[in-house]
Structures are given as structure tokens and as C-alpha cells.
Amino acid sequence: MTDRELDAAGIDDPALRAAYRHCRALNARHGKTYFLATRLLPVEHRPAVHALxxxxxxxxxxxxxxxxxxGTDRRLEALTRLAGALETGxxxxxxxxxxxxxxxxxxRRYGIDHAHFHDFMTAMRSDLTVTDYPTYAxxxxYMHGSAAVIGLQMLPVLGTVVPRQEAAPHAAALxxxxQLSNFLRDVGEDLxxxxxxxxxxxxxxxxxDRELLRWSRDTGRHDRxxxxxxxxxxxxTRGVYRQAAPGIGMLHPRSRPCIRTAFVLYGGILDAVRRDGYAVLHRRAVVPRRHRAVVAADGLTRVALARLRARGAGYATPPATPSPRPAAAPAAPARPVAEETV
Known part of the structure; x- marks a missing residue:
């Protein structure tokens, strides 16, 4: 993480700065689509997004x-340790x-509801034993904890121009x-x-059924x-994007370009799957780099316009809830338990 981001966020403790840099590195390595969109956020809010x-x-x-x-037992032990560390933290x-x-x-800084983190950990534990879902309901x-709460965690960081509870359903839908886009792209890998x-x-x-999917994956053959x-x-999935779309306009103007860019890039995964003939059991659909660059450039233009409008309209940057400095500094960064790309 750049010193500019950390300085702008008012994070000056050396160990805490190192912790935020570690989170940024994880996202840059694994979450390229959202990491690109995050670069469009106000600089002082990027560290929080990387932490989440x-x-x-x-x-x-x-x-x-x-x-x-x-194995499953060791993963459960690791998640249990992480949940304990989370609770204490x-x-x-x-x-x-x-x-x-x-x-x-x-x-603490943004006053994020702790229930969102606990719901997320519940979903992660279920992934160790639940291998399929009978219905969309x-x-x-499952996705409430694995995906919707991520959007809800982000709202205090992004800021809104409407009461937060009004924007919350759209943030959860996004x-x-x-996640649905990733599920479609990763059918073969998840199998x-x-x-x-x-x-x-x-x-x-x-x-x-699962057997037919396995047959297609193993043989490389398609089935209508x-x-x-x-x-x-x-x-x-496109229907869920339509449910989420109105929420972008409810965000603070300086946050909108980031989320709009992520909205377009993730939607591009669906376009890539379609262009590739729905061959997700045989290879991963990829959003072309040129498309990513064009979308990012559009986002940069929107950022510049938002800044100009903010000066004219008197918007402040999305506020953070003041918080005391942590009582003790964290240790130097360590590698996570596992760092495989999902």
C-alpha cells in the first residue's frame, strides 16, 4: 500500500501500516477485478476496503x-482460530x-456492524461440509453470509446520500x-x-445433475x-444486477465511480462466459484486458467529474467514525494459511 494512501487515512502506527499493506497485497494478487476498481476510490478510503x-x-x-x-479437520481448526482472533480483535x-x-x-473506525463479520464466518464454515444447494433460496x-454482508460492510466506508438502510438492500444485492458471476465462471473449478x-x-x-457435469468436465465434451x-x-444473475443497480446512485458521489466500474467489470464476466459458448466446465472465461482498460479509463473520467461537482456542490469526502488508537500494535505481517487463487 502506498504511503500516500496510509497518510491520507491517518494511519501512522508502523505495525498497523504494515498490516494494511499486507491486506492490499492479498487483494492485488488475488482480486484483480475489484482491486482495479478500488483504485478509483478516494485515496483515504482505500486502506479500509483492502482490510475488508x-x-x-x-x-x-x-x-x-x-x-x-x-483436510477438512485442519481447515475447520484454522477457521476456528481465525474466528477467535476476529472476536478478540x-x-x-x-x-x-x-x-x-x-x-x-x-x-472500529467506520462503526461497521460486527454481525456482518460473524455471518461471514458462519458461511465459510458451511463451505467445509455443504457441497450443493437444492434451491436458489x-x-x-448461504450468500447472505458469503457475499451480501460484504456489500453491507462496505456501505459505511463508501458513504451514502440517502439513509444507509435505504441503500443496504442494493449493496447486499451487488x-x-x-458472487453469482464468480460461481458461473468457476463451475469447473468448484466441481x-x-x-x-x-x-x-x-x-x-x-x-x-452432478454426474453429467462431472462427465463434461472429465471428457471435455459439451452437452446442450x-x-x-x-x-x-x-x-x-443479470436479474440480481438489475436489483443492485439503483444503489450506485445512492452512494457518495466520490465512491460511485469505483462501484460502477466494479459493476461493469463483474458484469463483463457474464459477457465473457456467453462469448465463450458457456464452456466454463472446460476453461475459465476471461474479460479481455482491452475491455478492462476502457472501463478503468471511463472510471477515471468519472472520478475527475465527481471531484469537480463535489467542489461545486460542497460535498465532503465520505466521513469516517473517529476511533481511538488500538491499545497495542499488531505484529509484523505473516503469510495467510493458504494463498491459492479462488
Whole structure:
């Protein structure tokens, strides 16, 4: 993380600065799409976003590591330790683990509801034992903790021009839309991990089951029934994006370019899957770099316009809730338990 970002955020403790840098590095390495969008945020708010996503990435990596030595029992132990560190960090405002230290500092500074973090950890634990979802309603229950709460955590950082509770449903929907996009793109990789996130009733409506997906993955052959099911899942996901879209205008003007850019880039995953003939069981669909660059350039233009309008309208930057300095500094950054790309 650049000194400019940390200076602008008023983070001057050396160990805490190192903790935030560690979170930024996790996001830059694993979350390229959202990391790009985050560069469009006001500089003083970027560290908080990196802390929130860095923690989510660390927990995800524990659950999804491809290391065969890290069996279910060891993953559960690691998640339990992380949950304990989280509880202590949120209560005391500091922690020895760098990712938890940055998260605890961000949660206190912006007054983020601790329930969002606890719901997230519940979803992560369920990933160790739940391998499919009978209905979309069941999947939505899981995604409340795995995705919706991420959007809700972000709201205090982004700021809103309406009461926060009015923007909350749209923020939650956007988190879910992003995750659904990843589920569609990663069908093959998730199948290799033993999971099927596409609802069983949606698949069955097209004559598809886990065995047929496994056959297609193993043989490299296509099946029109699978394509039809994936197309329906894409349509379902686009519907969630439509639910989320009104929330962008409810954000603070200086935060909108970041979220709008993420909205377009993640939506581009759906376009890439469609262009690739829904071959997600055989290869990962990729958003072209040129498209990413064009979207980022548009975001930069919107940032410049937002700054000009803010000066004219008298908008302040999204406020942070003042907080005391943590009672003790965190230790130097350590590598997370696992760092496989999800």
C-alpha cells in the first residue's frame, strides 16, 4: 500500500501500516477485478476496503486451498482460530494477526456492524461440509453470509446520500451479483473442489445433475442441457444486477465511480462466459484486458467529474467514525494459511 494512501487515512502506527499493506497485497494478487476498481476510490478510503477484502480473502483461502494435506479437520481448526482472533480483535480493537488487526481497526473506525463479520464466518464454515444447494433460496441463504454482508460492510466506508438502510438492500444485492458471476465462471473449478453452487432444481429443470457435469468436465465434451442450465443461471444473475443497480446512485458521489466500474467489470464476466459458448466446465472465461482498460479509463473520467461537482456542490469526502488508537500494535505481517487463487 502506498504511503500516500496510509497518510491520507491517518494511519501512522508502523505495525498497523504494515498490516494494511499486507491486506492490499492479498487483494492485488488475488482480486484483480475489484482491486482495479478500488483504485478509483478516494485515496483515504482505500486502506479500509483492502482490510475488508483482505480478511475475506484470507478466510476464503483457508476454505478453498488445494493443498491435499489441509483436510477438512485442519481447515475447520484454522477457521476456528481465525474466528477467535476476529472476536478478540473486534472486542479489543487490535490483534497480533495483521489481517485481523487491519479489519478490527477499520470496523472500529467506520462503526461497521460486527454481525456482518460473524455471518461471514458462519458461511465459510458451511463451505467445509455443504457441497450443493437444492434451491436458489438455499443458495441465497448461504450468500447472505458469503457475499451480501460484504456489500453491507462496505456501505459505511463508501458513504451514502440517502439513509444507509435505504441503500443496504442494493449493496447486499451487488455483493450477491458479484458472487453469482464468480460461481458461473468457476463451475469447473468448484466441481473439482467437490462443490456445485448452481441450484439443483435449476439444473434438474434442464435434465442436468452432478454426474453429467462431472462427465463434461472429465471428457471435455459439451452437452446442450448443460448449456441451457448455464444460460438460465446467467439470466438469473443479470436479474440480481438489475436489483443492485439503483444503489450506485445512492452512494457518495466520490465512491460511485469505483462501484460502477466494479459493476461493469463483474458484469463483463457474464459477457465473457456467453462469448465463450458457456464452456466454463472446460476453461475459465476471461474479460479481455482491452475491455478492462476502457472501463478503468471511463472510471477515471468519472472520478475527475465527481471531484469537480463535489467542489461545486460542497460535498465532503465520505466521513469516517473517529476511533481511538488500538491499545497495542499488531505484529509484523505473516503469510495467510493458504494463498491459492479462488
Amino acid at each position: 477484502y483482505g480478511f475475506a480473502r484470507w478466510a476464503d483461502d483457508i476454505v478453498d486451498s488445494l493443498d491435499p494435506a489441509l 473486534l472486542r479489543e480493537g487490535h490483534a497480533p494477526q495483521p489481517v485481523v488487526a487491519a479489519l478490527a481497526h477499520t470496523a 438455499d443458495l441465497r441463504g 455483493g450477491i451479483a458479484f 473439482d473442489r467437490g462443490r456445485v453452487y448452481l441450484p439443483a432444481d435449476l439444473l434438474a429443470g434442464h435434465g442436468v 442441457r448443460i448449456t441451457a442450465a448455464l444460460r438460465e443461471f446467467e439470466a438469473l
